[in-house]
Amino acid sequence: MRDFHAPGRSPVLASHGMAATSMPAATLTAIDILRQGGNALDAAIAACAVLAVIEPQSTGIGGDNFCLYAPAGTGKVVAMNGSGRAPAGATPEKLRADGLTAMVNTSAHSVTVPGAVSAWEKLNKAHGKLSLAQILAPAIKIAEEGHPVHGRVASDWESAAPKLAKNAAAAKHFLKDGKAFAVGDKFAQPALAKTLRAIGERGAKAFYEGEIAADMVAALQAAGGTHTEADFAAGLDVAEFVTPIQTRWKGMDVYQCPPNGSGLLVLQMLGVLGQCETPEGGPLGVTRLHRHVEAARLAYRDRDGFLADPSQVEVPVGKLTSDDYTKQLRALIRDDVAMRELPPAGMAEMLPKHKDTVYLCVVDAEGNACSFINSLFESFGSGILAEKSGVMLHNRGFGFRLQEGHPNCIAPNKRPMHTIIPGMVMKDGRAIMPFGVMGGHFQPMGQTLFLTNHFEFGLDLQESLDLPRLFPYAGKLQVERGIPASVLDQLSRLGHNCELIDKPHGGGQAIFIDHARGVLVGASDPRKDGCALGY
Template sequence: MRDFQFPGRSPVRAMNGMAATSHPLSTLAALDVLRSGGNAIDAAICAAAVQAVVEPQSTGIGGDCFMLFCPAGTDEVIALNGSGRAPAAATIDRMKALGITTMPTFGPHTVTIPGAIDAWCRLQQDHGKLSMADVLAPAIRYAEEGYVIHDRVAFDWVASAELLEKDPHASDIFLPGGKAPKPGDVHRQPALGQTLKRIAAEGRDAFYKGPVAEAMVRRLNALGGVHTVEDFAAAACDYVRPISTDYRGMRIHQVPPNNQGLTALVMLNILSGFDLGGLDPNSADRFHLEVEAGRLAYRDRNERIGDADATAEVLSPLLSAERAQHLRSHIDPNKAMTDLPDPKLSTSDTVYISVVDADRNAVSFINSIYYSFGSGIVCPETGVLLQNRGASFRLDPSHPNALAPGKRPMHTIMPGMVTREGRAVMPYGVMGGDYQPFGHAHLLTSVIDFGMDVQQAIDSSRVFYQDDKVVAERSVPEKTVAELREKGHDVISAEEPLGGGQAIWIDWEQGTLTGASDPRKDGFAAGY
């Protein structure tokens, strides 16, 4: 239990249903869906749609999503890959002919076909109880009538003003009066509201065929993109077989590649060989092991993960005990490794949503446009802001993540699910681009090894590894920073909070739910 004389928040506790998101309007909309008879799938889609309006720097209908779902709280984990593909005309040779030798971060060549709407509609059809019109209604209302800008949203928004200024349509919508909105300002996106209305009435084809798709293609082509209406019409999500590993008797589930969830499982396999529970959770010893495990796991990610064959024959060796022991043997508990390449990691924006309903359907849902405000490109007729997920492609044809027609890029966004003894016990996720495997490992070890409740685990101080340096949040104790330096780490202070996160713990014996949301964002958990 936390010390109530210090700032902080308690976890939220309820018996029926619960939602946890990074934005208050999203959490409240999801809870309204649950209380009006919708299930966890309905609520998650509703929450994602609301955030696509009110948290536009982090997500949108021009982006992608992934989901893990445990029906009725069983350990039958259903995984859905809702990530989009490169256009059919996108080739390495074409990029090189344009003088592009590495994938740009922004612009039309980074825009993969958005997968989120196809995934939402498929999930609603297969597992939802309500209609798309029902679950999209709150998002439509906020887009048309307006929403209040929250503080963390404003913090991120102003940092992207330079990107938004480069696109006149993005500037018109997102820099009203030439400036980023401030906390407390009211913002509207009427064109996006009309597009959402079309989807609510006509389903996925309203987005991928006809006037909306044609307008997005025209906008991209005008900027030099190679997208076609056929690329949009062919968009399709896939149910995939989840991957998992055992950690201290818990089963940790992730979406397989092209998703980077494998990286978190490799980190946990490495850490399972250390007695973390015997350490101080804020100690240099704990953070050192986390950093070193991460550096090794990210090397595997950078060399091996792409839109490749995610079969057991390919993935099992990477998740084997033998592989974990081999990687673990390189870690000196007292000294930082000096022979690993810089994994070249960065942080970015995402929204993660955790929902459990009265029937204990458990949903772990993540939706993103990648970097803050994605590609920076807006289609003015539709109000759709397009993602820049293709920025992660490589232009080396021998690399697993090489650009190719119709190929999905390696994805950073990764929902997590924990099961035990035949039941789901925690849908969870941590946002932050490349930081996410670090965040998953940190959250899970805080709960499982250190016995923290989910809010304490999400609140706890974080570190990351970036530009060959350990990046530490300001809450990391000075003594810990000094001892990390003694171990050979170059430690710097984080300029921004590291990620965000949500989780809901299911207590089957008591029949209760315990939820948490990250104070690094604007949101909260709520239940009834």
């Protein structure tokens, strides 16, 4: 039971259906779809489409999607990889000829063909109950009428204003008198509404072929991209159902999407941490935080060395998540000192900056559970707006490398290393918790912090999301302000280079399914503007 004298909120409880997203209007949309007869997947797509309108810095139809879906009564988890591929003309030689020595976040070369719309349609056809037109109707209405800008959205928007100013169309439609939209300003996207309506009426083909695709291609070619309408037409079928990866942890099965996503880091870190006894001092104790950071440093080292598109490069998932290998990693972690240097793995290099994403989850009355994540990567993606269609294009290709021989080197029709990772916990053949934590590269760290907060240290779902976070990044240990000064001092003495960060790490949602009592328990991260609702 939480301290009701202290700031915070309780988990949300319900018995029929529940949704948790990063914006109230999106959560309400999901609940409305459930009440209209849609299932958890319908509600997730509808909520995500709304977020594409009202949280435009984080997500959109110009981005990518990953999903884990657990249909009730099947004991199975379905995984969707909705990440797009680089255009056919994207070669390292072409980029170097254009003067690039590394990927640039605002370059058209960092825009892969968006995969989200392909994924939405395939998920809807395979597992949905309502039509795309019904599902997208709430987002279309909001895009036409406008919606007031919320606090976290406004903060991110202000930070991204210089990027938006670089693109004439983005500056025209996403800045007001040269400045970001402020809290309470109403923001409408009529061009995006028209595009969403076309997708609802004619399906994903309306996005990947014809005038909408032509508009996106024109915007990218004007910015120096190699994209063609043929590249976009090929993107219609880019999303694919894949076999999820999993690990056994504390009597539960934790599921992730396979590479090119980075869910294997979650499994790897849980494998390492699962070999440790629960330390004294609680979830904010120095030993717990130190071990978690060290496990993360090792896992992210391996990610930078090996994670890439498995259709073009072999990714040793089995080895990296095996008991033998995680035992070797555990043996490297000492409680009395941080590792000064990590043992070599691949070609690890400094990570790019943190990114923006939306994560949401829905559980319906039948027990179907959906874990859903959609992203533009960085805030407002590439900052390149296809003006006629209203599509802001992501910059997921910024995750590529230009080093020849690196498994994640850019190549034609290749998928980049991806950060967005939905999570699902199963027990005894039933889904017990769809969950996720946003925040670009932070996501595996965030997921494992959340899972251990709840299942190991006994915090309730909301407390598990609320707890202050930290993340090893670029040689520093980035910490939120809520971690006690005494703990930071001890971490520094162990050898960690601690620094306070301006914006908090990520944001997350989760819904726990209490099968024994027939109760749904939902939580939403205070680092975002959203909430959990149930009925």
